[in-house]
Amino acid sequence: MTSTTSTTHLRQGLARELAARGLLTDPARRAAVEAVLRELFLGDVVFRSNGTHWEPARREQLGEDEWLRMVYSDTTWVTQVDGISAQEAAGPVSGRPTSSSTLPSLVVRMLELADIREGDRVLEIGTGTGYSTAVLCHLLGDEAVYSVEYDQELAATAAQHLRAAGRSPHLVVGDGLGGHQDGADYDTVIATCAVRTIPPSWLWQLRDGGSITTTISGWMLGSGLIRLVLDEEGVARGRFAADPVSYMLARPHERPPRPTFYAHPGSTRTARMSPDLLDDWTGLFVAQLGAPSAELVRTAAGPALVDAATGSQAWTEPDGNGWTVHQDGPLRLWDQVEDALDAWQQAGAPDQMAFGMTVTEWDQVVWLGAPEGPCWRLPV
Known part of the structure; x- marks a missing residue:
């Protein structure tokens, strides 16, 4: 499909925008944003909210130039609502988003916080559309990337997207809360969904010194972004970031x-x-x-x-x-x-950088100020 709007120009424009906001300081990550064609991961329809419902926004109706400008905006585009894909929707639907293409700035922020380096082996929890998986592949190479998707339909669609992009990471269909033992030990686990507690399998499948980057959320939908580092005793520790970041809860952790x-x-x-x-x-x-x-x-x-x-x-x-x-x-x-x-x-009502977390196989505690300060146990 041709367009008077160059996708190369749009990708470079998105990278410039993120760099101007201080989000793309690493040349390798900037090159990945410039290289990965986001339009390959959105199909031809996404959902947009009209305030009460989710309306399908179709490529053919918007026109190619408008569609591509929308694709390369720093925006999260919802692709599934309560299990109904945007491709399947005949008209507006109501419900909660269950899958989306995360805004590129958040993809970049997660990679920055995770401190992913050349040579790392990464387990991604939540393949989604496959866009963030493709960015990881560009940074690390396909063989170093393992990605798990819970939803079979989403997994099949993501696999098609990644093939179209010329990428072939290790794709797994299953419960990401169980990790993927066949690829262990990982240097990094990075989750594109939120969890109520850290699954023990993520700890077991990390190398000593490896890290977990995820959002901790719950049924009130409060969220905190954190990177935890595993020590040789099997204890993971870290402090929360101040970023107001939220992801959809992993489906097994969803509200009853x-x-x-x-x-x-x-x-x-x-x-x-x-x-x-x-x-x-x-x-x-x-x-x-x-x-x-x-x-x-x-x-x-x-x-x-x-x-x-x-x-x-x-x-x-x-x-x-x-x-x-x-x-x-x-x-x-x-x-x-x-x-x-x-x-x-x-404590002065500080932001989330004042909070930290300690995780073992049997206990998970969020604390304020220091581990010996006020603390709260997460449900396990």
């Missing part, structure tokens, strides 16, 4: 079906913390640490928390002078959230 929320009166008290803190990027992350099994529900009155396993709930409403919280069920969810937020505020 939520029961219908009813505002049970329960026990009532004045809230010590404003629920507005949950609108802060780090505040939401901290709240999630305090109540890791709760899902956040936005209501007309204010934020509510629902625990699917126990039926516990907490909901807030303004009372003229502040906020009232109602709690019902065996877990005092708002108490847990307020305790975590109080520890964070007493």
Whole structure:
């Protein structure tokens, strides 16, 4: 298909844009962005939000020049919603995105944080469209890249994209939370999906000194980006980055079906913390640490928390002078959230760079300031 717009020019323009923002300081990574044809990984249709639904945006309707300008913008393009691919959609659909082509600046940022070097063997969790896999192949060579995709349809499509790009990494269809033992030991595990906790298999398949770069998220959808380094004792440690980065949760870590929320009166008290803190990027992350099994529900009155396993709930409403919280069920969810937020505020409400994480096969702890400071155990 021909176009009056040069894709070479667009790729170079994208690289210049990212470099001007300080995101492409490494010549090898810049060369990869300039070399990989992103249009090969998006097919001919993507989803765009209209505020309430996801509408298919079709190449043939937009025209070639507009399509390519869209492809080479620094934007995440949703390619699947609740298992429905953009190619299959006859019209607007509703639901949650389940796959996307991540914005190039985030692909580059993940590679930067992972500190991938020539000669490394990398395990990528989440092949997706295959774009980030192709960038890894350009940097390291096809033989050094192993990529696991959970969704069979996505995996087949990504394989087609990569063949079209002239790339042949090791592609695996399966649960990325189990890693891929056949390629171990890896220098780096890099995840293009979020996890609630670090799967032990990722630790087992790393060499000593190897690293894991991923986002830690949860059912409130608070996220923290981190690089963990494995020592010779089998303990992985690291500090979170400040970047406001989020990925879709790995499918086995996804939220369970939520029961219908009813505002049970329960026990009532004045809230010590404003629920507005949950609108802060780090505040939401901290709240999630305090109540890791709760899902956040936005209501007309204010934020509510629902625990699917126990039926516990907490909901807030303004009372003229502040906020009232109602709690019902065996877990005092708002108490847990307020305790975590109080520890964070007493430390000066720092961003996520103040937080770190220690991971072993049997325990995973996020801490504030230092390992001996306030800490929260993740569900394992």
